[in-house]
Amino acid sequence: MFPIDIRPDKLGDEMLDYSRKLGQGMENLINAGEIDTGVTPKDAVYHDDKLTLYRYRRPSDVAQQKVPLLVVYALVNRPYMTDIQENRSTIKGLLGTGQDVYLIDWGYPDQADRSLTLDDYINGYLDGCVDHICDKHGLDRINILGICQGGTFSLMYTALHPSKVQNLVTMVTPVDFKTPDNLLSSWVQNIDVDLAVDTMGNVPGELLNWTFLSLKPFSLTGQKYVNMVDLLDDPDKVKNFLRMEKWIFDSPDQAGETFRQFIKDYYQNNAFMEGTARVGDRPVDLKQITCPVLNIFAQQDHLVPPASSKALNGMTGSEDYTELAFPGGHIGIYVSGKAQKEVTPAIGNWLNERS
Amino acid sequence: MADNTLFGDNWLKLQQQYWEGLTDMSRKAMGLEAPKQNPWEAAMDQWWRAVSPAASDPSRQFMDRLMDQGKAYFATVERFTRGLAGADATGNGWDALNKTFDDMQRAFTDALQGNFGMPGSDPGGAAEDAMHRMLGFWEMPLDNWQRMMSSLSPMMPGDMLRNMPHEQVKESFDRMLSAPGLGYTREEQAQYQDLTRRSLDYQRAFQEYMAFFAKLGVQAVQELRELVQSRAEEGKPIGSARELYDSWVACCETAYAEQVSTPEYARIHGRLVNAQMALKKRMSLMVDETLGALNMPTRSELRTLQDRMQETRRENKRLRRELDGIRRQIGERPAIAASAAAPAAPKKKAVARKKTAVKTGPG
Numbered sequence: 136m137f138p139i140d141i142r143p144d145k146l147g148d149e150m151l152d153y154s155r156k157l158g159q160g161m162e163n164l165i166n167a168g169e170i171d172t173g174v175t176p177k178d179a180v181y182h183d184d185k186l187t188l189y190r191y192r193r194p195s196d197v198a199q200q201k202v203p204l205l206v207v208y209a210l211v212n213r214p215y216m217t218d219i220q221e222n223r224s225t226i227k228g229l230l231g232t233g234q235d236v237y238l239i240d241w242g243y244p245d246q247a248d249r250s251l252t253l254d255d256y257i258n259g260y261l262d263g264c265v266d267h268i269c270d271k272h273g274l275d276r277i278n279i280l281g282i283c284q285g286g287t288f289s290l291m292y293t294a295l296h297p298s299k300v301q302n303l304v305t306m307v308t309p310v311d312f313k314t315p316d317n318l319l320s321s322w323v324q325n326i327d328v329d330l331a332v333d334t335m336g337n338v339p340g341e342l343l344n345w346t347f348l349s350l351k352p353f354s355l356t357g358q359k360y361v362n363m364v365d366l367l368d369d370p371d372k373v374k375n376f377l378r379m380e381k382w383i384f385d386s387p388d389q390a391g392e393t394f395r396q397f398i399k400d401y402y403q404n405n406a407f408m409e410g411t412a413r414v415g416d417r418p419v420d421l422k423q424i425t426c427p428v429l430n431i432f433a434q435q436d437h438l439v440p441p442a443s444s445k446a447l448n449g450m451t452g453s454e455d456y457t458e459l460a461f462p463g464g465h466i467g468i469y470v471s472g473k474a475q476k477e478v479t480p481a482i483g484n485w486l487n488e489r490s
Numbered sequence: 491m492a493d494n495t496l497f498g499d500n501w502l503k504l505q506q507q508y509w510e511g512l513t514d515m516s517r518k519a520m521g522l523e524a525p526k527q528n529p530w531e532a533a534m535d536q537w538w539r540a541v542s543p544a545a546s547d548p549s550r551q552f553m554d555r556l557m558d559q560g561k562a563y564f565a566t567v568e569r570f571t572r573g574l575a576g577a578d579a580t581g582n583g584w585d586a587l588n589k590t591f592d593d594m595q596r597a598f599t600d601a602l603q604g605n606f607g608m609p610g611s612d613p614g615g616a617a618e619d620a621m622h623r624m625l626g627f628w629e630m631p632l633d634n635w636q637r638m639m640s641s642l643s644p645m646m647p648g649d650m651l652r653n654m655p656h657e658q659v660k661e662s663f664d665r666m667l668s669a670p671g672l673g674y675t676r677e678e679q680a681q682y683q684d685l686t687r688r689s690l691d692y693q694r695a696f697q698e699y700m701a702f703f704a705k706l707g708v709q710a711v712q713e714l715r716e717l718v719q720s721r722a723e724e725g726k727p728i729g730s731a732r733e734l735y736d737s738w739v740a741c742c743e744t745a746y747a748e749q750v751s752t753p754e755y756a757r758i759h760g761r762l763v764n765a766q767m768a769l770k771k772r773m774s775l776m777v778d779e780t781l782g783a784l785n786m787p788t789r790s791e792l793r794t795l796q797d798r799m800q801e802t803r804r805e806n807k808r809l810r811r812e813l814d815g816i817r818r819q820i821g822e823r824p825a826i827a828a829s830a831a832a833p834a835a836p837k838k839k840a841v842a843r844k845k846t847a848v849k850t851g852p853g
Contacts, residue, residue, distance in 0.1 A: 136722050136725050136727060137572065137584070137587075137722065137727060138718035138719065138721040138722035138727050138728060139583075139585045139587065139718065139728045139734065140726065140727035140728065140729050141570075141571075141729065141730060141731060141734065144568070145730065146571065146731055147731065149730060149731045150564065150731060153560065153563070153564075154560075157556060157557075157560060160556075161553065164552065164553055246792070246796070247796055249793065249796055250796050250797045250799075250800035250801075251800065254804075255804060256798075259804070259807060263807075266811075268815075316751075318750065318751060321753075321756050322750075322755075322756055322759050324756055324758075324760070325756050325757055325760020325761070325764075326759075326760050326763050326764065327760075327763075327764045327767065330764060330771065331763065331764075331767045332765045333771065334767045334768075334770050334771040335767070335770070336772065336789075336793065349750075351743055351746075351747075352746065353739045353742040353743050353746065354739060354743055356555075357559050357562060357739065358559070358735075358736070358739045359561045360555045360556045360558075360559035360560075361559050361562075361732075361735065362559065363556065364556060364560070377552060380552060390711070418833060438844065450621065452718060464547060478793060
């Protein structure tokens with residue numbers, strides 16, 4: 136059998152149909168207006184330099200837990216991914232399980248923030264947020280949910296301040312940075328990070344975007360736009376797509392010194408696995424983490440491979456360690472319908488059982 | 491065709507004529523000469539220029555991407571349609587299909603010789619034109635790099651060094667660059683020599699990167715060849731333009747994923763980024779020299795100040811925290827929580843505030 140059977144009459148129809156959809160979809164694109172992100176009502180309760188700590192307003196019909204939950208997002212990209220739209224919101228799901236949710240927005244570092252170090256982020260900004268929440272609630276410890284790089288930060292923080300963390304949840308968090316399937320790690324091994332940071336000061340978000348898009352360039356910069364044409368006739372789908380598009384390209388620059396330390400210590404020298412992790416002048420010993428730990432990873436994660444996250448098993452001093460595998464990708468774990476049904480309730484239940 | 495859309499009737503008519511002509515050629519196997527120019531691409535551009543000012547910035551950027559990828563999609567389909575038109579004419583579809591694959595691989599091989607995507611490298615036939623537009627799809631990773639690089643170095647447009655021949659001039663350049671500077675402007679000469687040397691290093695690194703992608707392209711075509719072979723054996727032919735395009739993307743990603751996970755690619759990637767940084771650093775140093783000569787603050791001076799200020803702020807914050815700790819010890823609420831609402835009563839399992847030790851660690 137001949138392997139290509141594209142009937143000529145169908146071909147013409149197909150190409151014209153594509154063109155027609157593209158043209159008609161313009162109406163919806165022009166009417167899309169400003170792209171709103173972050174749908175759940177929240178209040179800014181604390182500031183430190185460019186950092187803003189938000190507290191989400193609790194739903195009136197849900198009894199709230201006494202121990203608050205602090206969400207620590209990555210420095211890369213923006214935290215509104217966790218609350219990107221009404222029916223795709225990790226934050227909303229957590230509120231629905233009774234969590235009193237706080238979230239750190241690190242802001243957009245500029246050249247004046249170039250000298251910020253991991254010590255400043257972990258023992259300065261993050262610790263300041265935890266202290267603020269503890270003081271506000273009259274507690275000595277709170278729950279922390281760390282996401283991606285924010286999960287790595289949360290591990291460092293909990294190891295350094297074990298008395299301030301009651302329960303730790305890590306989501307798609309890299310621990311072993313040198314698993315064979317970690318493309319980002321492979322690519323960064325030959326980068327002269329000192330030269331890059333000394334040259335640029337801060338590391339531009341554009342460079343990170345390029346790196347992430349390079350993981351699957353033909354799909355992420357090509358095919359998805361062709362597929363998108365099929366959705367253009369639905370204003371809601373257009374809006375949702377544009378929201379995600381905004382998030383993907385809304386990449387803050389990275390404070391140079393923090394980037395230098397994070398890439399060299401973790402991506403190039405695999406500090407957790409090698410036992411060489413340090414923040415400031417203090418060693419980071421994951422065995423100091425004795426609180427309950429819930430480690431969630433995505434089975435199709437192309438940014439943080441599952442093996443990278445699963446390496447945490449056995450590395451902490453916790454006697455209450457749980458893993459949760461999500462059948463999806465790095466982004467789907469927040470925004471997919473399946474995640475809303477499976478991941479967020481699981482986090483809430485796990486925390487409620489331990490609060 | 492709806493009149494209430496922004497879609498221009500003329501464009502659709504043009505498209506219709508073009509695709510009808512192309513598919514008619516395929517259907518009747520008459521060997522008719524296909525239209526040499528592709529009206530859909532020019533008409534698409536014209537239409538987009540007319541309507542895009544009405545769109546908001548985010549929508550316009552997004553639509554730009556849709557347009558670009560629509561062109562890549564059309565070009566892919568067009569390439570195969572043209573190739574298989576010959577199949578009907580000769581009655582031997584496999585020969586025509588294999589020739590199409592051979593042409594694609596040859597185009598990538600040509601790219602290895604330095605002709606990849608270069609204007610003027612194509613003599614200009616319609617089939618060759620379609621081939622180059624289809625292979626333009628492979629320029630996306632390179633294009634992404636150049637856009638990113640342009641955003642980092644406004645002084646240096648992304649493609650400034652792309653097509654500079656270097657092998658031919660490398661030897662004479664190297665000899666020239668190794669000549670020591672002389673006289674009063676010795677240091678300046680050395681700086682410009684270093685700038686040129688780093689430019690050449692970057693150019694070599696980028697050409698190596700491009701060559702890697704050309705090799706990848708050959709492999710992607712091989713993947714597609716094997717895919718269609720397996721579809722023939724399974725009796726499941728590719729039945730639509732979209733399926734053909736999706737198959738091509740999947741083959742590109744497969745070949746790409748396989749190759750970019752190799753140590754060779756990590757080395758090429760590292761060399762590209764490092765070469766760009768080295769070049770940018772040299773440029774920055776020269777800008778700083780000029781600023782200093784004009785008695786203006788330089789980047790280097792600003793960084794020194796930023797470092798010192800951050801160190802002072804770090805120390806201030808550490809002292810503030812120690813002070814807060816002391817206040818807690820003596821029963822006074824620290825300033826950070828002074829404005830907070832009254833703390834909620836702790837739940838049974840929640841650990842209520844204990845007397846806090848003075849923090850002496852960093853931060």
